[in-house]
Amino acid sequence: MTTEHRNWAVVASAMERKGATNSEMYRRARAMADGQTDPMPTSFPAAPFSISVV
Numbered sequence: 001m002t003t004e005h006r007n008w009a010v011v012a013s014a015m016e017r018k019g020a021t022n023s024e025m026y027r028r029a030r031a032m033a034d035g036q037t038d039p040m041p042t043s044f045p046a047a048p049f050s051i052s053v054v
Contacts, residue, residue: 009033 012029028040
């Protein structure tokens, strides 16, 4: 697990503890923590990859 995945796992866990699981940010954090592709990749055309897990 990379540091970035670990960081997303911390965010997802904190949101879960607060019951804040009905948002795009939570879905993104959970996906990234689980090693899935970024569900909200950058829309900047010069950056073809996700701005978070590359």
